[in-house]
Amino acid sequence: MKSFRKELHLKTGKRREIQNITGQVQEAVEESGIQEGMVLVNPMNVTSSIFINDDEEGLEKDFEILVEKLAPERPYSQYHHNVFEKNADAHLKRCIMGREAVCGLTKGRLDFGTWEQILYYDFDGKKDAKVLVKVIGE
Amino acid sequence: MKSFRKELHLKTGKRREIQNITGQVQEAVEESGIQEGMVLVNPMNVTSSIFINDDEEGLEKDFEILVEKLAPERPYSQYHHNVFEKNADAHLKRCIMGREAVCGLTKGRLDFGTWEQILYYDFDGKKDAKVLVKVIGE
């Protein structure tokens, strides 16, 4: 069995921001030389999600409305966590949208359906962020 | 390390429908001949979820009420995605319920507790659907 590890380095300009990292993950898979196996993709911070969905502009707005409806950013005072920080909502949004994606790897490619795209969703951005890509297989 | 890949082909008759695919996944595991490892199960479309829970009729209704409460199908006009399609709610429901399940494989069997069942939940059904089963191990 072979394994390979890479950190993707991302920059976010807004508090909440979605970036499509499918290409970067596929590149990491190619660097690994692994043909058959699994790929784990997860953010190394706890206020972001990796999730797989369609990459479509209208839908991006719908995701934003959903997470703000279920775990609104404001008022900051509604959250017990917001003593020294103001990012409790980001921790909660990350719970709803999930942490990591595990993808199949077949013949050296992400084993995806037509519309599957790997999206990084930062809920407490304006920062440098790291995403772990771990590939195992042969 | 060995790997094995199979697509399950499902048909859904309703917009939202839950199917128990535990038996089909276990069959795929047996075809693989792999005894120890991990199994990834994920829908190849982006408007469905694979999740693991109890397979119980009352609970199925409760799941339906939950996803409709958090991300209602109608009115279609509430979603930015619904320009050419009417399935934005399905993309959102899939975020809440999750995309994939990763299962342990021990002595050739899904390493499950008593009540764990693998459920396919389509939120935009009336279609043919494919589910990827990827097994790695030895």
Next chain:
Amino acid sequence: MKSFRKELHLKTGKRREIQNITGQVQEAVEESGIQEGMVLVNPMNVTSSIFINDDEEGLEKDFEILVEKLAPERPYSQYHHNVFEKNADAHLKRCIMGREAVCGLTKGRLDFGTWEQILYYDFDGKKDAKVLVKVIGE
């Protein structure tokens, strides 16, 4: 490829309770002798979640408020599942918070960012619970 399996045995004193099991998972990894690979951590019951987030007291209260808002425990009569049991809300909360975590394993350690902690969240506690730790790699 090597594989290793361990069940963690937990006891919960309250209906809803969060326990940090990061240390126990790391111990299982060390027992396995595996240096590079992946670790699956999942509860063997279907009314709990394993999720990864910050382990902070205020946030724990915020998680509680979130899951009670989205899928309230009471009134029990609102759920179709609650015929012989009163734990439908626990099944739904588990859907929202997710079932399992898959973690990277690098140089014999959980490949985590600074704040990542593995949390077991029981939504129908006051019981003995088992959590599966499955490690594969080399």
